[in-house]
Every structure is written in C-alpha cells, then in structure tokens.
Amino acid sequence: MKLIKASSALLLCLSVAHAFVPSGSIWDFTTGETIPFIVNHTLSEDLEDEAALEMVLLSYDVWNRLTCATIEWSYEGRTDNFGWGEGDGLNVVTWRESNWGDSSVALGITSLIWDSGGSLQDTDIKFNGEHHQWSAFREGDNTVGRIDIASVGAHEVGHALGLDHSEVANATMWPTDLGGTMGRSLSADDIEGACTLYPSGGEVPAPEEDPILEEGTIQYDEDCSAERCAPGLFCLNDGLDLYCSQRCAPGDDEICGENHYCATLTPTSGACVRGVAPATQLGGLGDECGAVACQLGLRCVSDPEFAYAYCAGACANGTCPTDFVCTALEDGGDMCLRAPPPTQGEDCTAEGLCAHGYICLQDALNADQITGEPATYCTVTCADGACPDGFRCISLGGGSTACEMAPFAGENHDEVGEPCWIDPEEDWREPSCGGGLLCVEYQMGSDGPTERGYCTKTCTADDCCPDGWGCLEVTPVFGQCQDGASDSPGFACGGAEPAPDAEAPTPVDAAIPEPDPDAGLTAPPASDDGDDGCAQSGVSPAPLPLLLGLLALGLPRRRR
Amino acid sequence: MGCPTTPRLLLIGALLLGSAQATVRPATLGKLLDLSEAVIIARVVHQETQATTSPLEIFTDTHLIVERAVAGVKLSGSLILRQRGGQAAAAGEVYTQKIFGQARLNPGERVLLFLERASAGNLVIAGMAQGKYLIEVDPKSGVEMARRDLSDVYVLQHRGEVITPPGLPTDQDFMPLDDLLALLRGGLRPAASVAVEPIRPMGARR
Numbered sequence: 001m002k003l004i005k006a007s008s009a010l011l012l013c014l015s016v017a018h019a020f021v022p023s024g025s026i027w028d029f030t031t032g033e034t035i036p037f038i039v040n041h042t043l044s045e046d047l048e049d050e051a052a053l054e055m056v057l058l059s060y061d062v063w064n065r066l067t068c069a070t071i072e073w074s075y076e077g078r079t080d081n082f083g084w085g086e087g088d089g090l091n092v093v094t095w096r097e098s099n100w101g102d103s104s105v106a107l108g109i110t111s112l113i114w115d116s117g118g119s120l121q122d123t124d125i126k127f128n129g130e131h132h133q134w135s136a137f138r139e140g141d142n143t144v145g146r147i148d149i150a151s152v153g154a155h156e157v158g159h160a161l162g163l164d165h166s167e168v169a170n171a172t173m174w175p176t177d178l179g180g181t182m183g184r185s186l187s188a189d190d191i192e193g194a195c196t197l198y199p200s201g202g203e204v205p206a207p208e209e210d211p212i213l214e215e216g217t218i219q220y221d222e223d224c225s226a227e228r229c230a231p232g233l234f235c236l237n238d239g240l241d242l243y244c245s246q247r248c249a250p251g252d253d254e255i256c257g258e259n260h261y262c263a264t265l266t267p268t269s270g271a272c273v274r275g276v277a278p279a280t281q282l283g284g285l286g287d288e289c290g291a292v293a294c295q296l297g298l299r300c301v302s303d304p305e306f307a308y309a310y311c312a313g314a315c316a317n318g319t320c321p322t323d324f325v326c327t328a329l330e331d332g333g334d335m336c337l338r339a340p341p342p343t344q345g346e347d348c349t350a351e352g353l354c355a356h357g358y359i360c361l362q363d364a365l366n367a368d369q370i371t372g373e374p375a376t377y378c379t380v381t382c383a384d385g386a387c388p389d390g391f392r393c394i395s396l397g398g399g400s401t402a403c404e405m406a407p408f409a410g411e412n413h414d415e416v417g418e419p420c421w422i423d424p425e426e427d428w429r430e431p432s433c434g435g436g437l438l439c440v441e442y443q444m445g446s447d448g449p450t451e452r453g454y455c456t457k458t459c460t461a462d463d464c465c466p467d468g469w470g471c472l473e474v475t476p477v478f479g480q481c482q483d484g485a486s487d488s489p490g491f492a493c494g495g496a497e498p499a500p501d502a503e504a505p506t507p508v509d510a511a512i513p514e515p516d517p518d519a520g521l522t523a524p525p526a527s528d529d530g531d532d533g534c535a536q537s538g539v540s541p542a543p544l545p546l547l548l549g550l551l552a553l554g555l556p557r558r559r560r
Numbered sequence: 561m562g563c564p565t566t567p568r569l570l571l572i573g574a575l576l577l578g579s580a581q582a583t584v585r586p587a588t589l590g591k592l593l594d595l596s597e598a599v600i601i602a603r604v605v606h607q608e609t610q611a612t613t614s615p616l617e618i619f620t621d622t623h624l625i626v627e628r629a630v631a632g633v634k635l636s637g638s639l640i641l642r643q644r645g646g647q648a649a650a651a652g653e654v655y656t657q658k659i660f661g662q663a664r665l666n667p668g669e670r671v672l673l674f675l676e677r678a679s680a681g682n683l684v685i686a687g688m689a690q691g692k693y694l695i696e697v698d699p700k701s702g703v704e705m706a707r708r709d710l711s712d713v714y715v716l717q718h719r720g721e722v723i724t725p726p727g728l729p730t731d732q733d734f735m736p737l738d739d740l741l742a743l744l745r746g747g748l749r750p751a752a753s754v755a756v757e758p759i760r761p762m763g764a765r766r
Binding site: 108132155234 | 591593616682685
C-alpha cells in the first residue's frame with residue numbers, strides 16, 4: 001500500500017455543498033499511484049470462492065472505472081492475514097463465518113484509520129458470513145434471502161475512499177440499499193463525490209442504470225424489514241415488527257387467519273395484523289380504559305380514588321395538564337393522575353364523574369334559583385335508607401335509590417323571603433324556616449316536594465312586613481306577608497318594616513297554611529287528603545314527576 | 561451477561577468509536593429485543609482511549625452508570641464498554657480510527673441501549689447504531705425524547721412502502737421515551753382487552 005502524505009489543501013476545498021458527504025479523511029496519492037488491497041483466503045461459504053472473489057473485486061472495480069477520478073485500487077492477491085481494524089498498513093478484506101464479534105445484524109463493516117493530517121493509512125473490510133447468506137446474483141444463483149456481495153462491497157469501498165453517506169436517494173452511498181444488485185451501480189452523486197475527492201480532470205461518466213428490481217418474494221406474516229413482500233402483499237409496521245400483510249375489511253378478521261385481526265387503516269379499509277382485535281378507539285389522558293386501550297405513551301391504571309380505570313401518563317418535569325395532578329407512586333416514579341374526584345355533595349357538573357362509591361346525581365329540585373339549572377352533585381345510594389346529614393333517601397325508580405340533598409333541611413332560614421322546603425320523611429323537622437317563620441307555597445307530590453316555597457311570617461298592623469311586602473289578611477286577627485302585595489286594609493303597617501334578605505318567589509294564589517301553635521313552628525300540616533289538603537296545606541296534589549336522574553355513573557368518555 | 565448482578569462489569573467489545581462503515585440489516589424494535597441480552601438506561605460518565613503498536617490498535621473504554629434495567633438481564637451499577645476506535649497517539653503520530661455505523665457514546669449522554677452478546681462472547685450494542693437511543697428532554701414540552709442517529713449506518717432494506725396502522729409510532733428513530741418504553745413492554749401492541757395496572761399514589765392529591 002502506498003501511504004501518501006495528507007492533502008489538507010484538497011480537504012479545505014470540500015466546503016461546497018454536495019449531496020455526497022466527505023468523511024474528512026482521504027487517500028493522498030498522485031495520478032498513477034494505486035491503493036493496494038488484499039483478500040483473505042477464506043471467503044463466503046455460501047458460494048464458490050471464485051465467484052465470491054469476483055464480487056469482492058467488482059466492489060473495488062466500480063470505483064476504478066471512474067475516468068474523472070484518480071482512484072486506482074489494485075488487487076495484490078490473497079493473504080492469511082485475518083486482522084480487521086488493525087493499523088498494520090494493509091487493506092484487508094476478510095470473511096467471518098464465526099466469531100463475528102459485532103452485532104449480528106451487521107453485514108459488513110469497514111474500519112478506517114487516518115493520521116493527524118487526515119491522510120488515510122489503513123482500511124479493512126469484514127463481511128458477516130456467520131449470520132447472513134451471500135450471493136453473487138449471477139443468472140441461476142439462489143438469491144432468495146441472500147445479500148449481494150458486490151452491492152455491500154461497493155458501498156463499503158466507497159467509505160474506504162473517504163466518502164460518507166450520501167443524501168441522495170438511490171445513490172450507492174445512500175444509507176439505504178434498495179435491494180438486489182442496485183448498490184453496484186454508481187449514481188451521479190456517487191460519481192461526483194469520488195471525482196471531487198480524487199479529481200483527474202477526465203471525463204465524467206454517465207451514471208449507470210439501476211437494474212430492474214425483481215418482484216418481492218416475502219410471504220404473508222413473514223419478516224419484511226429487509227426485503228419486499230410478494231405481489232398483493234405489503235409491509236406492515238405494528239410498532240415492534242415489520243411483516244407482510246394484506247388488505248381486509250374492518251371487522252372481518254377471518255380473512256387474516258389465526259392470531260391475526262383486521263386493523264383499521266381508514267374507515268373503509270384495514271390491514272391484517274398480529275394479535276387480538278383491540279377496541280376501535282384509544283383512550284386519551286384521563287379517559288376510561290379497559291375496554292379500550294390507551295393512546296401512545298399512556299397507561300391504563302386503576303386509581304383507588306376512582307371507580308373506573310383510566311389512561312394516565314408520566315409527568316413532564318413535575319407538571320401535568322389541567323385537572324391532573326403529578327402524583328408520586330409508592331412503587332416509584334410519578335404520574336399525572338386525575339385530580340381528586342368530587343365526593344358527597346360536591347359538584348360533578350363538569351365531568352359527570354365522582355369518587356369511587358358515589359354517583360353523580362342531577363337534582364332538579366335543587367335547581368339554581370337564578371339559572372334554573374338543576375343541581376348536579378355526587379351522592380351515595382341508600383338501599384338501607386340511611387343518608388348523610390342533610391340528605392334524604394329517595395327512589396330513582398327501577399329499584400335504584402339515591403341520597404338527595406334535602407333542600408334546607410336542618411337549616412334555619414330566619415329571614416322572610418328565603419326559600420324553604422318540607423321534608424315529608426321528616427316532617428317534624430320542617431318546615432325549614434326558623435325564627436317562627438312560615439314556609440308557604442311549596443308544592444308536594446306523592447313522593448315528596450316538587451317545588452320550593454318561601455319563608456314568610458304572620459303580620460298585624462303592628463308587626464309590619466318587609467319593604468315591598470304587604471300584609472294580606474288571613475283571618476281578622478292576623479295576616480301574612482307576601483311579596484309585592486299591598487297591605488290589607490285592616491293591617492296597614494303602623495310599625496317598623498324589616499327588609500327581606502332574600503328574594504322570594506312571586507306569590508301564587510294558594511291557601512295560606514295555618515301555623516300549628518302546638519308544634520312551636522309554623523309548619524303547614526301535611527295532608528293525607530288530596531281533595532282538600534291542598535287548600536289547607538298549600539301542597540299540590542299533582543303527581544310528582546321524578547326530576548332526578550343519574551347524570552353519569554362511570555360512563556366512559558372518549559377523547560379523540 | 562456473565563455476571564449480571566456484579567456492580568462493575570468489564571465488557572470487552574468491538575464497539576467502534578470514530579470511523580468505520582457498516583452495512584446492517586434493519587432491526588425493528590422487536591428484533592432488537594430478540595437480539596438483546598439486556599436493555600438498559602444508562603448515563604455515560606467517562607471515556608478513555610488507549611492504543612497499542614505493532615500492529616496499531618485503538619480501543620476506547622466507555623464507563624456507564626446503569627440507571628434502569630428496562631428488559632432482559634437486570635444490569636445495575638457501572639459498566640465499561642470497550643469499543644474499537646477512537647483517537648490516540650502512537651509512534652509519534654496521532655491516529656484516528658472511526659467505524660461508521662457503530663453507536664457513538666459521548667460523556668454526559670443519557671442513553672437507552674440494547675445490548676447483544678456477540679458470538680465472540682463480548683457484549684455489543686445490538687444493531688450497531690440502531691441499538692442506541694439518546695435520551696434528551698425537549699426544552700419546549702419538558703418531555704423526555706428518545707432519538708437514535710442512523711446516519712452512519714448503511715441499512716440494507718428493500719422492503720418498499722411500509723404501512724403503519726393508526727395509533728402506532730411511524731418514526732421509530734424519534735419518539736417520547738415513555739412511548740418507546742411502552743413499545744418495549746408490549747403495551748402498545750393491539751390487544752382485545754387492555755391490562756389495567758393498579759397504582760398506589762402516595763399521600764393526598766389535593
């Protein structure tokens with residue numbers, strides 16, 4: 001081998017933009033000199049030695065043919081030298097049928113050694129005969145599953161010349177071989193690269209035509225990571241592996257065979273993939289999972305605070321999206337978990353989801369007084385009739401129960417005009433108006449209250465109603481304050497007028513319940529008789545529409 | 561791995577730093593898993609290059625601290641990977657040996673490595689550059705990303721168009737680390753029923 005001084009001036013000239021990429025080290029020789037190489041006595045066991053040697057020599061010769069370059073590799077014969085990667089000054093080609101020593105997927109590796117001036121000193125190429133089968137790709141040769149020696153060799157020799165990978169598709173120095181013997185034919189980019197590194201001033205040859213690719217031979221479900229599928233099939237990536245697949249109609253798994261199913265590619269077309277059919281949708285962060293898988297990067301987790309499994313993901317620098325909390329796990333690490341779910345009495349409007357053991361109840365009886373929107377809160381069932389304080393057990397129909405928020409139960413509403421209710425289950429506690437006030441104008445159905453009432457009070461001429469309220473005569477002895485009304489003639493206010501704190505509903509024409517002096521409260525008497533009870537109690541005999549419903553009880557949500 | 565529980569392992573490999581070229585078969589993640597004796601997340605803490613003369617041979621030892629055993633043999637502690645190549649002085653001259661296609665390891669890097677035992681008995685990075693993912697935090701999102709550089713690998717593939725069903729990663733060279741780990745766990749493979757993983761959060765979440 002001729003070891004030639006570095007040509008740093010030439011290297012500096014290579015700053016112009018080309019698709020080919022110089023590696024930064026080149027052979028330093030003048031026109032007429034050659035770069036010798038030797039070939040080990042042992043070549044591939046997959047073909048005749050003569051054929052293998054011919055292909056090795058062709059690998060060098062494709063570069064020697066370039067009339068525009070001074071490149072001249074010279075074959076110096078066979079050798080016993082088995083060294084690879086050793087800086088012995090000998091450019092050796094070896095074949096390893098055992099003790100490959102590198103990753104098994106490697107087909108050939110070239111080692112370059114250069115000095116401080118960038119001048120190449122030693123290039124060795126080794127071929128992996130231990131894990132791969134090779135061929136000369138001559139007519140009649142077995143080429144199925146085999147690698148073309150000259151294609152791989154030409155690429156490796158290009159590197160041995162100081163060429164790095166090209167950015168031009170289909171170039172010999174492009175980092176992807178398209179198969180067959182295509183690597184043997186130098187593209188225009190390969191030629192430009194070689195002739196720029198080693199210019200001779202000669203004519204630049206036309207690029208060689210690539211051979212026509214033969215049809216693929218890889219069969220259904222076989223590995224297509226390196227080779228093309230047989231006609232009618234295509235290569236499918238299932239995330240881990242590449243294998244030949246075929247078209248199918250979504251939902252029609254039978255055509256795919258055992259242990260395969262038809263995965264959806266588009267709404268109307270599918271491809272056969274390995275495994276068992278998953279759900280058609282993938283859950284996003286926080287979405288319920290189990291019946292469906294989670295999207296990429298998410299895990300389906302069972303969080304003890306939730307009644308359902310949901311998709312959770314890793315925290316990003318300790319942060320999580322809105323409604324999620326970066327939570328440390330006992331087993332290590334952290335995850336973005338759903339924010340603590342609402343529990344008894346807490347609002348569940350946004351998601352319709354409650355903590356484990358709770359249901360989200362939509363309660364029209366506790367509607368917002370301004371918007372009219374039903375109250376939506378988490379509560380528990382009450383099969384045994386027991387409910388937390390402030391709640392009462394109601395039937396939802398179909399045998400289902402829920403603890404409904406008993407409006408104002410247990411609370412004292414001491415101001416005229418404040419809303420009130422009566423609890424038929426615990427009428428001894430009701431009405432909820434305190435301070436000796438009356439609860440009037442509420443409506444009752446057979447299963448309980450259907451409309452809220454308001455607190456008011458009895459009045460006389462000396463015990464005036466709040467501003468804006470009038471004292472309407474009930475009996476000649478006393479009257480009752482009603483909003484927006486005028487004083488009855490016999491009860492025209494002659495004393496102080498307290499101002500109501502809360503807005504009261506507009507009075508309707510209804511009988512005024514009479515206070516029960518024995519109860520110490522002004523509770524309207526509950527009626528057993530629908531005919532006249534209304535007139536005396538102010539309770540409506542109308543059937544109670546059950547305005548309660550489950551807004552959500554572990555309903556799966558989808559986030560696409 | 562000969563001594564999987566030994567904290568410090570000396571791995572004699574032919575992992576080449578610097579420059580040599582390699583033509584490789586494409587290794588899918590499934591193939592890399594099949595090839596690997598161990599898959600680890602590690603940090604590169606130190607490198608030393610040494611050279612011998614007559615003949616000139618250059619090797620670089622890369623010291624790694626294993627952070628996590630992802631699959632296969634549960635490696636822990638520190639590892640030393642010996643790779644052919646690097647830059648060293650010998651006989652009054654500075655020589656550089658580079659093997660393109662090899663996974664390049666640089667001090668300070670956090671990496672996910674697929675480690676394959678070569679037939680010669682040494683551990684190497686499976687699939688050469690295909691078996692190394694550099695882990696970096698995306699400055700915008702804060703998400704840990706796994707990236708591999710295959711620019712030095714000549715991939716022998718003539719498979720034509722590859723179709724990827726929706727929901728699966730199409731780019732196996734750059735993806736969130738969690739996605740890569742999920743792929744390796746098989747969690748992203750299609751399944752009829754999804755395994756629900758119990759978790760035990762610590763403390764209050766409010």
